[in-house]
Amino acid sequence: MNKLGNKTVDIDAVERDVQGNILRSYSRHLVRHLMLEVTDARAARRFLGVAANSGSDAVPRITPGSDWGKDTPPSNFNIGLTYEGLKALGVSRRTLGTFPIEFAEGMTKRAMKLGDFGDSAPDKWPAPFDAPEKLHIVASIHADKEDELDRVEAQVAKAFTVRGARDGRGLGRGKVFFGYKDSISQPKFKWVKNPKQATVDEPLDPLGTILLGYPTSMEDMTFGVPQPDALGLNGSFNAFRVLAQASYEFEIYLDEAADFLLKHQDADKLLPPGAEKTVGKGLDRRAALREIVAAQMCGRWRNGTPYELSPDTMDPDPDVSLTNFDYTAQSRCPAGAHMRRANPRGGPIVQRIATYTRRLVRRGMSYGPDFDPETFDRKNPDKRERGLLGNFLGANLGAQFEAVMCDWLNVGLQSPDITGSNDPLLGANTPETSRFDLTLPKGGRITIRGFPRFVRVRGGAYTFLPSLTAIRYLSKL
Template identity: 30%
Template sequence: MALEFLKRIFNPNKVEIELNEIQALILRSRPIPYFGTVAIIEIKDAVAARQMLQKLLPIVSSAEDWHKNEGASVTLTFTYKGLEKIGVPKESLETFPESFKEGMADRSRFLYDIGVNDPKNWERVFKRSHIHIAAAIIANNEEAWKSKLEEFRSKLADNRGIEVILSHNFSVSEEVKNVFGFRDGISNPEIEGSGIEVPPGFDRPLKAGEFILGYPGEAGTIKPFPQPEVLGKNGSFMVFRKYQSQVAEFNQFVKENSSSPEEGELLAAKMVGRWRSGAPLVLAPEKDDEKLGDDLQKNNDFSFKDDEYGKKCPFSSHIRRMNPRDSKSFVLEDERLHRIIRRSVTFGDIVPPDITKNDGKERGQYFIGISANAMGTLEFLQKQWANDGNAQNLGTEKDPVIGVQDKDALFSAPADPFIKRYRGLQTYNIVKGGEYCFIPSISALKWISELP
């Protein structure tokens, strides 16, 4: 845990945004380890929902002490239908982006949610139009999580105007690995003005307006945000997607395309772009380096400029597609404009590499991505970088980890003397549901709770 704090140094003299108004999830790192609960709430009565919100307000966490990253935090977000249901005036609702108004399921054509990811195949709770509030309780220890969860539930007790339609607990140990056994959540952009002091070797922070509404972005201008100002400023947008991971199928593909466990580990690393420890292939191209993977100062301090031909880290690997850094072969404008803060959480047990039969258990990830333009960013990443090979001159190749694979899907890994090509990939992370959410500021939550 100490290494995480070495990376994120707080300097109060560099604070230029209203930390006490911003919800903690936007700035606070996901703890190591973490324990938490995701809850989805349906509003049945607006007055009762506003009363609930008034009770919850004292326990909603601001980002004022984001750098301490201790105890438990509570986050509240609203879907467009949720804002509508709780009584936000029509003139304010009209100031929200059209993609947010439509919702994730109706934007499937922009997300490349087709085939197994088509919304018609989603879990029943996500097919309904009754997802109004998405809440999260996340803590760095089990005791704090249980205590805060009990306090959260007590605020909802005996309120017949709301219904919790989904509640899912999750936890991850100090290793912070996903169900595939890979270290997770290594690379995230930082926000200028938050007080962050970035060590040498890390990307410079992005302008606050790229992630928080009401501030200048990278272009130097303040983008339009929901009105009145008390509702929109210091808020943000969040994308929320539930994935079911097909780990046994992933393991089977690796086994079928390798002649030894060592060769299999290299192929798996080539698909992800990192070894299971978190060590990037660019810095450890031949074998895993656990010391490097554990070093949070060094495991993200790299670029692709010295791997011009992709022989260390393939162009189609997951991390190279999702954050191309300075890949010369990419057809793109500024990759910094497509960054998203990830606060994703894993649920279910890790499946060892030798397990190749699906046991049918629920395991995967709740993808949580935050940006002032979260809807547009996710739609770009999904449709262009994850599922379109043209940006990397790779034809029909998809992201091997999150792509929606076609029949006879291909993954290629440049090598000497020839490119290695592997066929028969499946969709290894299947979308089971999701929604677009608005993260109101602390003052906006109070404003909503006091609507007439």
């Protein structure tokens, strides 16, 4: 038992009630996200009732958040419900009114706040995301073998109409198509044992960061719980996003930026002559400048080393922590770097909020064909779509996901140095208006411009991730 104010929390009971992949990640090789429509509410509720208990030969069991130890199941199955999905299952108007407005409106109606316009606008999204009123459930199957994905999908299809699917896979070495090592910094929650985070040395996050019904780090405020408690308590919200990554355009822009910097009057201030040998093994001056641009845009070198702790080399000796650092007014890491914008840590920001208050749990896998930045044909690049199937989880979509996307990534309200500019990697950029300030070692900056939008939104939905108790509640409507 753990004390939380005047309450006692049985964390083991909480973990058994919460769906899996929220407090801990699965670390599977494959995922399949099924976009489902409820066309027979009675059959759907019956399916959920069985799935929320022990499952059966015909119905997969919904995986809880408790640690299964060495008894790894062949697959994991979880669900997220849209607002329209709750309606389709028979949730009353009164109960629906207790859910937050962001969730009720849905991702498509929140598009402008998220920066989803132009090529990322919802009217450009392919099926099944072009009909949000029929997207009721996002069901996720995680496994290590494709035939297991097929087996579970066949079970699900007997109770729901499958309107579409998106398959993802791990790329190996924890990297994404832009070449960066990803998912290094994730919230670590009080009382939750997670061997994968044993060496993470960041501050602990309260349960209220991710679960409804518990205090947050925002002055101990608790986000509103949809009512009744049997439905809302121990639930969470998810912004599911299909994010196409223009990996070849990113590499080509790094070429262009390096060529620009080679001729710049302050090039030697950014990279002193001969220092390319320090940046990385085997790099010439142009290649070193490419990696400096990539590192400053992200806030990490592509191997994961934080730029803040090692601004001169991607291979520091001795090694530095991947997570234990902060930003200051004197930081070498640019204020506009993606990692710093998305998580300012304890660094100075203009807005009156405590540090570490907009933390998001990120879960995702890549989709699309392989891409090798070192060998791709620059004159005839492979333009097949590839990217990330991303899940951005938190207890409040507005205060966490939308605030990060709008205030920090696409407006830059946290610092006057970046206000009016967009995140260089995820932002809604255009070649005509984009800009990014590279920091120089001894002060000053070089501004680079002309980069396109590297990440386009190709679909998504806001979903509610109900607890096992809540799924049983829904099954009895």
